[in-house]
Amino acid sequence: VWSAAANSLTLISQGEDPVAAFEEAQAQIAAAIEIVQSTETIVGVPGSYQSTVGCENDWDPACEATFMENQGDGIYTLTVDVPAGDYEFKFALNGSWDENYGADGERDGANIVLSLAEDTTVTFVFNRNNNVGTFVLADRVIGLPGSHQDEAGCESDWDPACPATLFSAAGDGTYTLTLTLPAGDYEYKVAxxxxxGENYGADGERDGANIALSLGEETEVTFTFDPATNVVTDSVNN
Structure with missing residues (x-):
C-alpha cells in the first residue's frame, strides 16, 4: 500500500498528471486488497524478465501480468512471450515474498535461470503439491505420459499434454524432469x-514400446531425454 502511494508521489514530482498518478495508486492498492482477501492460493512468477511482459518493475511478486492460471490438481501455468536474453526467476505465493520457491522446489531457494537465444514463448509450470516449478519453450514441448501421471499431479494417466510432467531444458542439449513417485510399477513414454502424433518409447524408437519403471519405495526419479537420439532414460533403470 505504502509503495503504491510513494510511487504516485514520485510520478507527480516528475511532472506526471496528479489525478492519473493517484488513480494508478488506487488500482494497485485495490489489487493488493483483493490478493489478501482471496481464499485461493495465488502463484506469481517474479523475476528479471517481468518488465518485458507488462510489469512496471522486475522482481515484483504482486504484478498481475505474471500471475499463473490454476489448472486444477495443484498445477499452475503462465505463458508469456519473452524476448531474447538471460533471466532469473522464482515462484512466489499470494503476491509477496513471504512464501517463495526456487530451484528444486526449495523454499527461499536459488533463482532459476532462463536463457533465451531468441524471442520465445515460455510456459512456466508450478506444482503446488511439491512446490517444484519449471519452464518449457514453445518450440520444443516434451512430455512424459504414462501410468505414473496421476501420482505426479495430473488429472489422468497417459496424458501427453499434462503440465506437471513436461520436461525442461537442462542447458546441455538434453531435457530433464524430476518427479517423486510412490512405490509401484509404472510405464511411460515421451510425447x-x-x-x-510424435512419441518415442524404448531405445528411442518412434511409436515404440512403453518403458517399465518399478519402485520398491517412494523415490525421486529424474528422467532425461536426448533429442539427438530420441532416447529417454531414468535414474532408476540407468
Missing part, C-alpha cells in the same frame, strides 16, 4: 508438443 512431443502435447499429443501422440
Amino acid at each position: 512431443m508438443n502435447g499429443s501422440w
Whole structure:
C-alpha cells in the first residue's frame, strides 16, 4: 500500500498528471486488497524478465501480468512471450515474498535461470503439491505420459499434454524432469508438443514400446531425454 502511494508521489514530482498518478495508486492498492482477501492460493512468477511482459518493475511478486492460471490438481501455468536474453526467476505465493520457491522446489531457494537465444514463448509450470516449478519453450514441448501421471499431479494417466510432467531444458542439449513417485510399477513414454502424433518409447524408437519403471519405495526419479537420439532414460533403470 505504502509503495503504491510513494510511487504516485514520485510520478507527480516528475511532472506526471496528479489525478492519473493517484488513480494508478488506487488500482494497485485495490489489487493488493483483493490478493489478501482471496481464499485461493495465488502463484506469481517474479523475476528479471517481468518488465518485458507488462510489469512496471522486475522482481515484483504482486504484478498481475505474471500471475499463473490454476489448472486444477495443484498445477499452475503462465505463458508469456519473452524476448531474447538471460533471466532469473522464482515462484512466489499470494503476491509477496513471504512464501517463495526456487530451484528444486526449495523454499527461499536459488533463482532459476532462463536463457533465451531468441524471442520465445515460455510456459512456466508450478506444482503446488511439491512446490517444484519449471519452464518449457514453445518450440520444443516434451512430455512424459504414462501410468505414473496421476501420482505426479495430473488429472489422468497417459496424458501427453499434462503440465506437471513436461520436461525442461537442462542447458546441455538434453531435457530433464524430476518427479517423486510412490512405490509401484509404472510405464511411460515421451510425447512431443502435447499429443501422440510424435512419441518415442524404448531405445528411442518412434511409436515404440512403453518403458517399465518399478519402485520398491517412494523415490525421486529424474528422467532425461536426448533429442539427438530420441532416447529417454531414468535414474532408476540407468
